[in-house]
Amino acid sequence: MKLRVLGSAAGGGFPQWNCNCVQCTAVRAGSPNHRARTQSSVAVGGPDDWLLVNASPDILTQLQRSPALQPARAVRDTGIAGVLLCDGQIDHSTGLYMLRERGTPLPLWTTRPAHDDLSLGNPILRVLSHYCGVAWNELPLDGTAFTIPGVADLRLTALPLDSKPAPYSPHRESPVPGDNIGLVFENVATGRRVFYAPGLGEISPAVWEAMSTADVVMVDGTFWTDDEMIRLGFSQKTGRSIGHLPQSGAGGMLEWLGRLPATTRKLLIHINNTNPILDEASPERQAVEAAGVEVSFDGLEISF
Ligand code: MLT
Ligand code: MN
Ligand code: ZN
Numbered sequence: 484m485k486l487r488v489l490g491s492a493a494g495g496g497f498p499q500w501n502c503n504c505v506q507c508t509a510v511r512a513g514s515p516n517h518r519a520r521t522q523s524s525v526a527v528g529g530p531d532d533w534l535l536v537n538a539s540p541d542i543l544t545q546l547q548r549s550p551a552l553q554p555a556r557a558v559r560d561t562g563i564a565g566v567l568l569c570d571g572q573i574d575h576s577t578g579l580y581m582l583r584e585r586g587t588p589l590p591l592w593t594t595r596p597a598h599d600d601l602s603l604g605n606p607i608l609r610v611l612s613h614y615c616g617v618a619w620n621e622l623p624l625d626g627t628a629f630t631i632p633g634v635a636d637l638r639l640t641a642l643p644l645d646s647k648p649a650p651y652s653p654h655r656e657s658p659v660p661g662d663n664i665g666l667v668f669e670n671v672a673t674g675r676r677v678f679y680a681p682g683l684g685e686i687s688p689a690v691w692e693a694m695s696t697a698d699v700v701m702v703d704g705t706f707w708t709d710d711e712m713i714r715l716g717f718s719q720k721t722g723r724s725i726g727h728l729p730q731s732g733a734g735g736m737l738e739w740l741g742r743l744p745a746t747t748r749k750l751l752i753h754i755n756n757t758n759p760i761l762d763e764a765s766p767e768r769q770a771v772e773a774a775g776v777e778v779s780f781d782g783l784e785i786s787f
Contacts, residue, residue, distance in 0.1 A: 484527070484528060484529065484636055484637065484670040484672075484673075484786070484787055485526075485527070485528070485529045485784050485785065485786055485787075486525055486526070486527050486668065486677055486679075486699075486701075486784070486785045486787065487525060487526045487527075487529075487533075487549060487551070487552075487782075487783070487784045488525050488752065488779045488780065488781060488782065488783040488784070489521070489524040489525060489526055489535075489539065489541075489542075489545035489546075489548075489549060489781065490520065490521035490522045490523050490524040490539045490541055490545055490781055491520045491521075491523070491752050491753070491754060491778075491779045491780050491781050491783070492520035492521060492522050492523065492753070492754055492755070492756065493522070493523060493574065493705045493753045493754060493755040493756070494522060494523070494572065494573060494574035494755075495522070495574075495755070495756055496519075496520060496521055496522045496541065496756070497510055497517075497518075497519055497520040497754070497756045497761060498510045498511050498519065498756060499756045502756060504715065504756065504757065506756055506757070506759075506761050506762060507756055509762070510761075516762050516763040516764045517761060517762060517763070518761075518763075518780055518781075519781075520754065520761075520780065520781055521539060521541035521544055521545055521781055522539040522540055522541050522574045523537055523539055523574050523575060523681050523752065523753045524536065524537040524538065524539040524541075524542065524545060524575075524578070525537070525679065525701075525752075526549065526552060526562075526563075527634070527637060527668050527677075528564070528631075528634040528635075528637055529551060529562075530551065530554075531551075531554040531556075531562055532554075532562055532564040532633045532634050532635075533551075533552055533562050533563060533564060533634065534563075534564060534565055534566070534567055534631045534634050534637065534639075535563045535565070535566045535567070536566075536567050536568075536569065536666070536679065537567075537568055537569055537574075537575040537576075537578075537681070538566055538568065538575065538576055538577065538578030538579045538581075538582070539574060539575065539577070539578045540573070540574065540577040540578055541578070542578035542581050542582070543581050545781070548781070548782065549782075559586060561582075561585070563582070564590065564631060564632070564633035564634050565589075565590035565591065565592060565631045565632070565633070565634070566579065566582070566589060566590070566591050566592070567591075567592040567593070567622070567631075567639075567666070568591070568592070568593045568597055568601075569663060569664050569665070569666065569680070569681060569682065570597055570646075570648070570649065570662060570663040570664070570682060571593070571596075571597040571598075571600035571601045571604070571605065571648060571649050571652065571662075572649045572682075573605075573649065575681075576601055576605070576607055577607070579591075579607055579608075579611060579617075580607065580610070580611070582615070583611060583614035583615055584614070584615070585614075585615035586615070587615065588615055588616040588617055588618040589611070589615055589616070589617045589618065590617075590618045590620065590631070590632070591608075591617040591618065591619050591620065592619075592620045592621075592622050592629075592631070593619070593621075593622060594621070594622045594624060594641070594643075594661030594662075594664060595621055595661060596648065596652075596654070596659050596660075596661040596662050597648075597661065597662070598619060598621070599653075600648055600649060600651070600652045600653070600662075603653055604649065604651035604652045604653055605649065605651045622641045622661070622664065623641065624641060624643050624660055624661050624664075626640060626642075627640075628640050628669075636670050636671050636672045637668060637669070637670065637671075638668075638669040638671050639666055639667065639668055639669070640666070640667040640669075640693075641664045641665070641666055642664060642665045642666070642667070642680075642689055642690060642693055643660040643661050643662075643663075643664055644662075644663045644664060644665055644680065644682070644683060644684065644685070644687070644690065644726075645658075645684055645685045645687060646658065646662060646663035646682055646683075646684045646685075646726030647662060647663070647684075647724075647725060647726045648662035648663070663682050663684075663726060664680075665678065665679065665680030665683060665690060665693065666678070666679045666680070667679075667693050667697065668787070670787050673787065675698045675699075675787040676696065676697045676698055676699070676787070677697060677698065677699040677700075677701060677785070677787055678693045678694050678697035678699070678700045678701070678702070679701045679702075679752075680701075680702050680703060681701075681702075681703060681752050681753035682703055682705070682726050682727060682753065683702050683703035683726075683727070683728055683736075684703075684723055684725075684726040684727060684728055685723075685728065686728070686739050691739075694739070694743060694747075695743065695744075697747065698746075698747065698748065698787060699747070699748040699749075699750070699785055699787060700740065700743065700747055700748070700749050700750070701750045701751075701752050701779065701785075702736060702740075702749075702750075702751065702752070703727050703728055703736065703751070703752070703753055704730065704736070704751025704752055704753055704754040704758065704760070704778065704779075705722060705727035705729075705753055705754065705755045705758065706722035706727055706729045706730070706755055706757070706758055707729060707730050707731050707758045707759050707760060707767050708722075708729050708731055708732065709721045709722045709723055709729045709732070710722075711729070711755075711757050711758065712755075712757060715757055717757065727753075730751070730758075730760070730767075730771065731767070731770075736751070737770070737771065737774050737776065740774065740776055741774055745775070748777070748785070749775060749776045749777065750776065750777040750778070750779045750783075750785075751771070751776060751777070751778050751779060752779045754778065760778055761778075
């Protein structure tokens with residue numbers, strides 16, 4: 484079974500359309516130390532049928548770059564057996580619009596809070612009902628494992644994360660369990676597990692348990708420092724306050740990843756264009772690599 488990284492950037496992508504910071508400028512200029520990235524999404528399964536995990540605004544480009552997701556068994560076909568969303572944010576849900584030409588309702592897995600946000604605050608699901616519609620499946624939050632019809636050998640478990648819903652959520656300032664989730668993907672044929680959480684603000688005991696028992700950990704790489712967006716003058720908000728644990732510093736992601744066994748494969752994903760690790764020659768990137776942590780990139784595939 485494979486996990487294919489379709490998009491490794493956070494919301495905005497890299498370069499971000501309106502950004503002329505040092506890094507976005509460098510990637511636009513073709514710097515050999517900077518790699519362009521589309522917005523956050525992975526596909527799990529294969530060889531022909533996959534679960535799309537998060538539907539990025541860049542999905543059409545991502546699919547063009549991923550021939551395995553178009554097995555072409557019929558004149559109209561897709562390798563996307565279903566879609567699961569980790570939250571109801573723009574970067575993880577807008578791609579649903581691009582799947583509207585389906586002939587049958589799109590099998591969709593979200594938590595109830597994310598479903599409600601995508602029906603009220605940002606009513607994508609109501610709009611889609613005028614096209615293919617969705618066949619919604621509520622994600623269990625109590626640790627019950629579930630499967631995706633068509634994706635053989637994949638067993639999933641969702642973990643509610645301490646984080647925040649999207650700005651347009653009717654309960655933005657009063658988060659509820661299920662606004663954001665992390666996932667364990669298990670290949671039941673091999674027993675191997677991947678923990679995936681592109682948005683992770685806090686390592687709760689349950690999250691740590693899932694990380695410690697996974698063979699591969701692919702987690703939030705949004706920011707290097709908590710005040711990154713503030714120091715650059717792009718925002719007034721800290722990373723932690725919008726649900727993203729920074730990599731550096733006390734209690735940061737690198738410290739947590741450093742406590743995992745040496746045999747655990749560790750990767751960062753959902754990387755913001757402001758994060759200095761996107762410059763492959765930067766001391767920050769070297770620190771990540773020296774810690775045995777990989778920076779995922781569009782097109783990366785992991786077998787498990
Ligand atoms: C986030 O992960 O914090 C959001 O996706 C950011 C965004 O897309 O605006
Ligand atoms: Mn995001
Ligand atoms: Zn930028």
